[in-house]
Amino acid sequence: MKSSTNNIDISIVIVNYRSWKHLKDCLNSLKFENNEFLFEVIVVDNNSSDKKIEVFQEDFSEVKFLQNTGNNGFANGCNFGAQHSKGKYLLFLNPDTIANKDAIEKMWNFAKANPTKGIVSCEQKKSKGGYEKSQRIFLNTFTLFGLTRALYRFLNKKRLQNKFETKENILFPDWVSGSVVFISKEWLNQINGWNEDYWMYYEDMDLCRRVQNSNGQIALLKDAEIIHNHGGASRLNIKTASITKTEVLISKHVYISNHFKGFENGIAQCCLVVNNLIIKLLLGIIGVLLFFIPKMRLNVYLFLKMIRYYFSSLIRMSWLSKRSMNAK
Structure with a gap:
C-alpha cells in the first residue's frame, strides 16, 4: 500500500459494523503493488463493541482506524471518514467488497479527466458469479413497488434503452450503489456530504440525486469491476x-x-x-x-x-x- 501523509490522491473510506471477516478480505485486496497514485485507507468502525478492532489495528498497521461514537449509520460513518481524510478524491467502499488496482485507477483517471461527472462507479461482480444491476433509475411514483416498477420499465422500454445506451464502455445511470462510490472531495463538499437523514439505505440514491441537482453526472465504467459479496455487511442474523x-x-x-x-x-x-x-x-x-x-x-x-x-x-x-x- 503506497501512501504518504502529504499529497494523497485517494482516500479509501470503509464503514464497518461487525463485518470483520469480510473487512479482512477487503483490506487484503488493497495491498497491491502500485506506483501510479498515493492512497490511504480509512476504516470507520461504527462502535462494533466487540474489541476486534484492536486486533485489526495490529494486523493492518498501515490502515487508519477511526472509532465512531455509536452505530450511527452508513451516511454518518462516511462523513466521519471523509472529515479525517487527506485525499483529493474519496472512494467509499463496503467492507464486503474486494477491490483491485485496475478498477480504482480507472475511476480515478476518469474522475480527473471529467470533473463534471460528480460520481464515478464501476461494475460490481457478485461473489457467486454474475453482475449487479447497473441501469438504476430514481424512485418515482410509478416505481415505488416491484410490480409497478416492472410495468414502468416495460412501458418505457425503448426510452430506457436509449437512456442507458453504453457509449465507450461508460453508462450514465440515475444512481449507483453506495458500495462503490468514487467522488472528489470538492464535489462532496459542494453537496454537503452524505445525508444523515438516512441511517441505512437510500442514502446512495439521495447522494446521486443531489449531485445531479447540482448539474453533475453519474458515470459507471463498464470496463472496470469490483467484487461485491452483497449483503455480507448487514445480514448477519x-x-x-x-x-x-x-x-x-x-x-x-x-x-x-x-x-x-x-x-x-x-x-x-x-x-x-x-x-x-x-x-x-x-x-x-x-x-x-x-x-x-x-x-x-x-x-x-x-x-x-x-x-x-x-x-x-x-x-x-x-x-x-x-x-x-x-x-x-
Missing part, C-alpha cells in the same frame, strides 16, 4: 436482518419526503404506508403460523417494527428513523 429490512422501508419514506413535492409526496407516502401495512400483515400472519422457521419469524418482527415506526412517526411528525443522526 435474524435480529440484524429485521433491523436492516425495516430500515429499507423507512428510508424509502425518508427519500420520498426529501425529493417528492406537494401532491406527489402525499400520494406516494400514503400508498407506501398502505402497501407496507397490508403486505407485512399478511406475511406476519403466515409468520405466526410458521414461527419455527427463521425466515417466516422475521416477517412477524418486520410487521411489529413497522407498526411502531408509524405510530412514532405520527407522534414525532417526522418520517426519519429514530436511528437517524438528524432525528437526535
Whole structure:
C-alpha cells in the first residue's frame, strides 16, 4: 500500500459494523503493488463493541482506524471518514467488497479527466458469479413497488434503452450503489456530504440525486469491476436482518419526503404506508403460523417494527428513523 501523509490522491473510506471477516478480505485486496497514485485507507468502525478492532489495528498497521461514537449509520460513518481524510478524491467502499488496482485507477483517471461527472462507479461482480444491476433509475411514483416498477420499465422500454445506451464502455445511470462510490472531495463538499437523514439505505440514491441537482453526472465504467459479496455487511442474523429490512422501508419514506413535492409526496407516502401495512400483515400472519422457521419469524418482527415506526412517526411528525443522526 503506497501512501504518504502529504499529497494523497485517494482516500479509501470503509464503514464497518461487525463485518470483520469480510473487512479482512477487503483490506487484503488493497495491498497491491502500485506506483501510479498515493492512497490511504480509512476504516470507520461504527462502535462494533466487540474489541476486534484492536486486533485489526495490529494486523493492518498501515490502515487508519477511526472509532465512531455509536452505530450511527452508513451516511454518518462516511462523513466521519471523509472529515479525517487527506485525499483529493474519496472512494467509499463496503467492507464486503474486494477491490483491485485496475478498477480504482480507472475511476480515478476518469474522475480527473471529467470533473463534471460528480460520481464515478464501476461494475460490481457478485461473489457467486454474475453482475449487479447497473441501469438504476430514481424512485418515482410509478416505481415505488416491484410490480409497478416492472410495468414502468416495460412501458418505457425503448426510452430506457436509449437512456442507458453504453457509449465507450461508460453508462450514465440515475444512481449507483453506495458500495462503490468514487467522488472528489470538492464535489462532496459542494453537496454537503452524505445525508444523515438516512441511517441505512437510500442514502446512495439521495447522494446521486443531489449531485445531479447540482448539474453533475453519474458515470459507471463498464470496463472496470469490483467484487461485491452483497449483503455480507448487514445480514448477519435474524435480529440484524429485521433491523436492516425495516430500515429499507423507512428510508424509502425518508427519500420520498426529501425529493417528492406537494401532491406527489402525499400520494406516494400514503400508498407506501398502505402497501407496507397490508403486505407485512399478511406475511406476519403466515409468520405466526410458521414461527419455527427463521425466515417466516422475521416477517412477524418486520410487521411489529413497522407498526411502531408509524405510530412514532405520527407522534414525532417526522418520517426519519429514530436511528437517524438528524432525528437526535
